[in-house]
Amino acid sequence: MGRYMSVWLPYLLTDRTIRSKPELKEVDFVLSAVVRGRIIVQASGSAVTQKGVRTGMAVTDARAILPNLQVFNYQEGIAEKTLLGLAEWALRFTPVAAVDIPDGIILDTSGCTHLWGGEVHYLNDIICQLDKIGYSAKAAIADTIGAAWALARYGKQTIIAPGAQMQAIQLLPPAGLRLEPFVLDRMYKLGFHTIGDFMHMPHPVLRRRFGQEILKRIGQASGTVPEPLESVQPAVVFQVCLPCLEPIKTRTGIEIALKTLLNRLAQQLYQEGKGLRKAVFKGCRIDGAIQQIAIGTNRPVRNVKHLLQLFEQKISAIQPALGIELFVMEAPVVEKLSSQQEALWAVPGCGNENNALANLLDRIAGRAGTQSIRRYLPVEQYWPERSVKLTHTLFEQPDTEWKADRPRPICLLEKPERIKVMVPVPDYPPMMFIYKGVMHKIRKADGPERIAREWWQDDNTQIRDYYRVEDEAGARYWLFRSGTYDQEEPGWFIHGFFA
Amino acid sequence: MEQAIINKAEQVQKLQKEILELQGFRPPLEHEWRDIGLGLMNEAFPNKVFPVATVHEFVSTSAEEVAVTCGFISGLVGALMNNGACLWVTTKRRVFAPGLKAFGVKPDQVVFADASGNKEALWMMEEGLKCNTLASVVGEISELSFTESRRLQLAVEDSRVTGFIHRHTQKPVAHIACVSRWRIKPVESSSGCGMPGVGMPSWNVELQKIRNGKPGAWIVNWSPNGFRVTRADIGRLSVPAAKTG
Numbered sequence: 053m054g055r056y057m058s059v060w061l062p063y064l065l066t067d068r069t070i071r072s073k074p075e076l077k078e079v080d081f082v083l084s085a086v087v088r089g090r091i092i093v094q095a096s097g098s099a100v101t102q103k104g105v106r107t108g109m110a111v112t113d114a115r116a117i118l119p120n121l122q123v124f125n126y127q128e129g130i131a132e133k134t135l136l137g138l139a140e141w142a143l144r145f146t147p148v149a150a151v152d153i154p155d156g157i158i159l160d161t162s163g164c165t166h167l168w169g170g171e172v173h174y175l176n177d178i179i180c181q182l183d184k185i186g187y188s189a190k191a192a193i194a195d196t197i198g199a200a201w202a203l204a205r206y207g208k209q210t211i212i213a214p215g216a217q218m219q220a221i222q223l224l225p226p227a228g229l230r231l232e233p234f235v236l237d238r239m240y241k242l243g244f245h246t247i248g249d250f251m252h253m254p255h256p257v258l259r260r261r262f263g264q265e266i267l268k269r270i271g272q273a274s275g276t277v278p279e280p281l282e283s284v285q286p287a288v289v290f291q292v293c294l295p296c297l298e299p300i301k302t303r304t305g306i307e308i309a310l311k312t313l314l315n316r317l318a319q320q321l322y323q324e325g326k327g328l329r330k331a332v333f334k335g336c337r338i339d340g341a342i343q344q345i346a347i348g349t350n351r352p353v354r355n356v357k358h359l360l361q362l363f364e365q366k367i368s369a370i371q372p373a374l375g376i377e378l379f380v381m382e383a384p385v386v387e388k389l390s391s392q393q394e395a396l397w398a399v400p401g402c403g404n405e406n407n408a409l410a411n412l413l414d415r416i417a418g419r420a421g422t423q424s425i426r427r428y429l430p431v432e433q434y435w436p437e438r439s440v441k442l443t444h445t446l447f448e449q450p451d452t453e454w455k456a457d458r459p460r461p462i463c464l465l466e467k468p469e470r471i472k473v474m475v476p477v478p479d480y481p482p483m484m485f486i487y488k489g490v491m492h493k494i495r496k497a498d499g500p501e502r503i504a505r506e507w508w509q510d511d512n513t514q515i516r517d518y519y520r521v522e523d524e525a526g527a528r529y530w531l532f533r534s535g536t537y538d539q540e541e542p543g544w545f546i547h548g549f550f551a
Numbered sequence: 552m553e554q555a556i557i558n559k560a561e562q563v564q565k566l567q568k569e570i571l572e573l574q575g576f577r578p579p580l581e582h583e584w585r586d587i588g589l590g591l592m593n594e595a596f597p598n599k600v601f602p603v604a605t606v607h608e609f610v611s612t613s614a615e616e617v618a619v620t621c622g623f624i625s626g627l628v629g630a631l632m633n634n635g636a637c638l639w640v641t642t643k644r645r646v647f648a649p650g651l652k653a654f655g656v657k658p659d660q661v662v663f664a665d666a667s668g669n670k671e672a673l674w675m676m677e678e679g680l681k682c683n684t685l686a687s688v689v690g691e692i693s694e695l696s697f698t699e700s701r702r703l704q705l706a707v708e709d710s711r712v713t714g715f716i717h718r719h720t721q722k723p724v725a726h727i728a729c730v731s732r733w734r735i736k737p738v739e740s741s742s743g744c745g746m747p748g749v750g751m752p753s754w755n756v757e758l759q760k761i762r763n764g765k766p767g768a769w770i771v772n773w774s775p776n777g778f779r780v781t782r783a784d785i786g787r788l789s790v791p792a793a794k795t796g
Contacts, residue, residue: 409636409662412682416664416675426663428648440648440658450659454652462625462654463618464647495739498748522749526737527615548647549615551622551654551752551773 054162055214056281057175058200059182059191061138064155066097068134069124071186081122084111094126098188131155138187139284145178148283156204158197160281165193171211194220197281198273202228202247218274222248229269235262247273290328290383292316299338299375306335306370306379310363311356313381318354327352327389333363335376343370347418350410350446352389358411362418410446430454434503436464436547458501459520461530461548468545471531475544478537481519485531487546492523500533520550571597571763587630588777592756597763603631606680606703606714608729617719619754620735621646622654624715626773628687629655631713635686637661638679640672642691654773673699676714683710691717700727732760738770 061067065083070076082105083095091111100121105114115121135151142149148160161174168174171193182189192203192210199217203209206224221228223246226239238261244250250258251270258266271277292313300306310333321327329352334344345366353359370376413425428440429450473482481497499519516532523529528550535542586593586600593599611620628637632655639646639661648658664679666672669692676690680703695716707714716729724732734757742750752773758766772779 408682408684412638412678412685413662413664415678419674420664420666420671424665426644426665427661428658428663430649430659436647446662454649454658456652460649460653461618461647462621462650463614463645464650466644496747496749520749522740525615526739526753528618528737528740528749528752548650549618550749551619551625551650551754 054160055165055171055193055195056197056200057159057161057178057191057193058152058156058197058204059142059159059178059189060156060204061135061182061187061189062155063095063097063101063188064134065095065126065131066100067187068130070097076122079122080118080120081124082111082114083126084123085126085128091123136284138182142178143285145174147285148281149285150281150283152201156201158200158281160283161193175210196273196275197279198229198269199275201230202273218251221273222246222251226250229266229273231262231266231269235266238262290317290320290324290326290386292320292381294379294381296377296379299372299377300335300379301372301375303367306367306372306376307364309335309376309379310367310381311360313379314356314359314363317381317383318356318359321354321383321386321389324386325388326386327354328359328383328386329353330383330385331359331363332382332384334380334382335370335372336378336380337372337376338374341373343372343376345369347414348422349414350417352387353414354389355407355411358414361411362414365415365418413446433506435505435509436460436503459498459550462551464530464548465546468532468547471544471546473531473544479517481521482531482544485521485544485546487529492525492527492529494521495524496522518547567763587627589780590778591780591782592758592767592769592771595758595761595765595767597761601627602730603713604707604711605730606700606707606716606728608700608727608732609715609717610724610732610734611717611719612721615737616735617645617717619737619752620717620733622752622773623733623735623754623756623771624689624717625651625654625656626778627713627715628661628689630777632656632660632686635684638675638682638685638688639663640666640675640679640688640690640692642666642668642672642693653775655777669694673703676716677703677706680706680712680714681710683712685712687713687715689715689717691719693718693720694722694725695727697725697727700729704728704730729760730762731758731764733757734759741772 069083080100081097082093082100084091085094093105093107093109093111093114096105096107100118104117111123131154132151135153135157139149139151139157142157142159146159146161146164150158152158161171165171165174168177175191175193179189179191190204192200192207192212194200194203194212194217195214196217199212199221202221202224203212206228207220209220212220226244226247227236228247255267268277272279294309294313296309300309313333328349330346330348332344332346334342336342345363347359347362347366349362417425422444425444427443427446427448429443429448430452431439431441432452433439469487472486474484475482479500481499482494484491484493497519500517503516503518505514514534515536516534518530518532521529521531529546530548530550531544531546533542533544589601593601596602609620609624611617637656637660641663644665646663648661651658651661664675666675672690672692673695676688676692679685679688703714718724736755738753738755740750740753742748754771755768756771757768760766770781772781
C-alpha cells in the first residue's frame with residue numbers, strides 16, 4: 053500500500069496576494085467577487101478570519117465588523133493556477149504530485165520519506181519550506197488520500213501509522229469525507245457529528261439515506277476503493293542523464309554523449325522488453341537554455357546503431373554556444389517489443405528484412421517528415437478519390453482485396469480538370485475533346501461506367517459517367533461527364549491517364 | 552585459320568566480360584537469371600537477360616508519356632517484385648494506387664515517399680537503393696547530374712536492387728551513368744479480333760541506349776499474363792542509337 057500526503061493551504065489566495073504585495077502583511081484585507089448582484093467575500097487571511105470575517109459573507113457585513121477593511125478583486129481561476137505551480141514545486145519531494153481543488157495539493161510519498169530521515173522530518177520540511185515562501189499549510193500523511201485529506205483539515209495528528217487510518221478519522225466531523233453540503237446538513241440533522249457515528253453502519257442503510265457517494269468516500273478513506281491520482285507531470289520512465297565535467301562544445305563530444313546515452317537507454321529498454329517510438333535528446337547549456345532534437349520511429353526500436361543514424365541527421369541543429377553541461381535522453385513513447393517481429397514481406401535468406409525496410413523509412417521520415425511516407429490500402433468505395441485509404445505506417449494491412457474488375461488509370465489528376473467536348477448523342481462518348489488547348493480526336497472508347505456518390509456521404513447525389521477513350525495518337529484518357537442531360541448542361545472533365 | 556578467328560572472338564568476349572566486371576557490372580547471380588517475359592527484347596540485353604541490379608533511365612515529355620512510362624515501369628516492378636517491397640519516390644502525387652493492380656503490383660506493397668525537390672528525391676533514392684530488402688526503387692527525378700547518377704550506380708552494386716529513374720522533362724536530356732535509356736510512347740491499342748472499344752495497353756518501347764547490348768524499338772502489349780512483345784521495330788527508333796560503353 054502507498055503512502056499519501058495531503059497538504060491543506062487554508063489561506064491560499066490571501067497568502068498569494070501578500071506574496072505579490074508584501075505591504076499588505078499587516079493590513080486587514082479580503083478578496084471579493086460579485087455574486088448575484090452582491091459583493092461577497094471569496095477569501096480571507098488568518099487574522100481577518102479570527103476576527104469573525106468568513107468566506108461567503110457580504111462585504112458590507114465584513115466592513116461592519118472591521119471598518120478599515122480593504123477589499124481586492126478576486127480573479128477567477130487563480131486558485132487552480134497557484135495550486136498547479138505549488139504542485140510542480142512539490143515535485144522536488146516526490147515524483148507524483150497532484151492538484152487538489154480548491155485549496156490543497158496531494159503528494160504520493162511512497163518510498164520518498166526515508167530520504168528526509170522519516171515521515172516526520174519529511175512533513176516538517178515541506179511545511180517549513182511552504183512557510184518560508186509565504187504559505188501557511190497543514191498536512192497529514194496516511195495510507196489513503198481520503199484519510200490524509202480529512203486529517204490535514206480537521207485532525208490533530210499528522211502521521212498516521214500504516215493501517216490505522218480508520219481509527220484516526222473516527223472522531224473527525226463528517227465533512228472530512230469530502231461530502232456534498234446537503235448530505236452534511238442531513239447528517240447534522242440526524243445527529244451524526246463524527247465519522248465514527250456511522251462508519252460501521254450497514255451499507256444499504258447508508259446508501260438509502262445519503263446516496264452512493266458516501267460509500268465511495270468511506271471506501272476511499274479506508275482504502276477499499278482505489279483513488280487515482282493525476283500527477284501534474286507524467287512520469288518519464290525511460291530517461292538517462294549524462295552530466296559532463298567540462299562543458300561540451302564540439303560535434304564529436306555531442307556524438308559521444310549521444311552514443312553513451314543511447315547505449316544506456318537501450319539497456320534499460322531491453323530489460324523491460326520495450327522499444328521506443330519517440331526519443332528526445334536534450335542538452336542543457338551553461339547559459340540555461342535547453343537544446344533538443346527529437347526523432348520518431350515507425351515501430352518500437354532499441355537498436356543503438358539505427359537510433360544513432362536517425363539522430364545523426366539532426367545533430368547539426370544543436371547549438372552548443374558556450375558549452376553543454378548536461379545531456380538527457382528521454383523516451384516519452386515506448387511500446388512492447390518482442391525479440392521476434394512478425395514478418396511482413398519475407399525475403400528468403402535474410403532474417404531481419406522488415407527491420408531494414410523500417411529503418412530505411414525511419415531515416416526518410418526523419419529527414420522529410422512522417423507525412424512524406426505514403427502507403428495505400430483499399431477501401432470498399434467506388435468514388436475514385438475515396439477508393440484508397442492513406443496510411444503512414446508499414447504495418448497496417450489491407451482489410452479488403454484490391455479490385456481489378458474495372459479499368460482504373462495509372463495516373464490520376466489531383467482534381468478533375470474541365471475539358472471542352474463535342475458529343476454527338478447524349479450518353480455517348482465524345483467525338484473529340486480539347487484539353488490544355490490541344491484537340492484530341494477520339495478513335496476508340498469504352499463506357500460509360502456510372503459512379504454515383506454514396507447517398508449517405510453528402511446531400512447532393514452526384515453522378516459521374518466515366519469513359520475510357522483513346523485518341524488518334526494512341527494515348528488513353530479517363531474522362532467523365534458530371535451530371536445528366538435532363539438537368540442543366542452537364543460538365544465534362546478529364547480525371548486521369550491510362551497506360 | 553577459322554579456328555583462330557573463333558578463338559579471337561572468344562578472347563574478345565572474355566575480355567569484355569572482365570572489363571564489365573571491373574566497371575562494377577557483374578553478370579547476374581543465379582537467381583537473377585529469370586525471364587521476366589520480355590521475349591524478343593531479350594536479344595538486346597547483355598547476357599540476353601533483363602539487367603537487374605542496375606539503374607535504368609526512362610524519359611518522358613508529356614503527361615500521356617508519363618502515364619505509359621509509369622505503366623511500363625510498374626510492369627517491370629511487378630515482375631521483379633516476387634518477394635520484396637518497392638519504394639516509389641515522387642515529387643508530385645500522380646500515381647493512382649488501384650491502377651497498379653492491373654500491372655501485377657500489389658499496391659499496398661509499394662511505399663511512396665514524397666520528396667520536396669530533386670535533391671531530396673535523389674537522397675531518398677540512394678538510401679532506398681542501398682537497402683537490399685527492397686526489390687526495386689522507382690524515382691521520379693527530373694534532373695540529375697552524371698556524378699549523382701554514378702552514386703546511384705555505386706549504391707546498387709552491393710545491394711543488387713534494381714532502380715528506375717523516371718525523368719519527366721522538356722529539356723534536352725543530359726547523359727547520365729545508367730545502364731540503359733528507355734523511351735515509352737503510347738500506340739493505338741489492339742483489342743484483337745476486331746472488337747470495338749479500347750484494348751489492352753500498347754506501347755512503342757524504344758531502348759535508346761543499353762550498355763553492351765543492342766538498342767532497338769519494339770511494340771509491346773500488356774496482357775493480364777504479362778508483357779507481350781509483338782514485333783521488333785528497329786526502323787522506328789526516333790533518335791539514332793546512342794553510343795554506349
